[in-house]
Amino acid sequence: MLLALAVFSPGCGLTEPSGPHAEIQARLTNARALWRTQALNDYSYVFARSCFCAPDSREPATVTVRGGVITTVVGVTSGAQREPAQFKTIVGLFDLIQEAIDRNAATINVEFDPSRGFVTSAYIDADQRIADEEYSIEARSLVPIR
Numbered sequence: 632m633l634l635a636l637a638v639f640s641p642g643c644g645l646t647e648p649s650g651p652h653a654e655i656q657a658r659l660t661n662a663r664a665l666w667r668t669q670a671l672n673d674y675s676y677v678f679a680r681s682c683f684c685a686p687d688s689r690e691p692a693t694v695t696v697r698g699g700v701i702t703t704v705v706g707v708t709s710g711a712q713r714e715p716a717q718f719k720t721i722v723g724l725f726d727l728i729q730e731a732i733d734r735n736a737a738t739i740n741v742e743f744d745p746s747r748g749f750v751t752s753a754y755i756d757a758d759q760r761i762a763d764e765e766y767s768i769e770a771r772s773l774v775p776i777r
Contacts, residue, residue, distance in 0.1 A: 665748030
């Protein structure tokens with residue numbers, strides 16, 4: 632009987648996110664749902680990151696996605712081809728935020744595009760006691776490809 636009450640009790644956390652990042656989790660869930668309604672598998676967007684990493688990793692790049700897979704990445708300034716494995720699709724950006732939530736990162740700040748739902752900017756600091764592991768990302772200029 633107690634087990635049944637625990638399973639079906641409304642405040643048990645089964646339906647609503649809980650924990651330190653509950654509000655971000657709820658926003659992420661809503662943004663993912665909005666993105667799915669767009670049914671965009673072919674698009675390009677400009678991705679930029681800020682981190683304690685190599686300078687070429689910080690150059691904004693145009694990421695082209697076809698069929699939900701990154702096909703090309705080109706540096707915005709240099710025009711150089713970049714390694715697609717170092718970049719993420721929009722779904723991959725959602726996953727990046729989810730991983731930070733699941734790891735209980737010390738700080739997560741994220742913004743979503745109000746009309747399409749994709750991550751437009753995020754700052755993640757996994758552990759405030761560790762220097763130089765925090766990073767930020769930006770996704771902008773998303774264009775569907777027909």
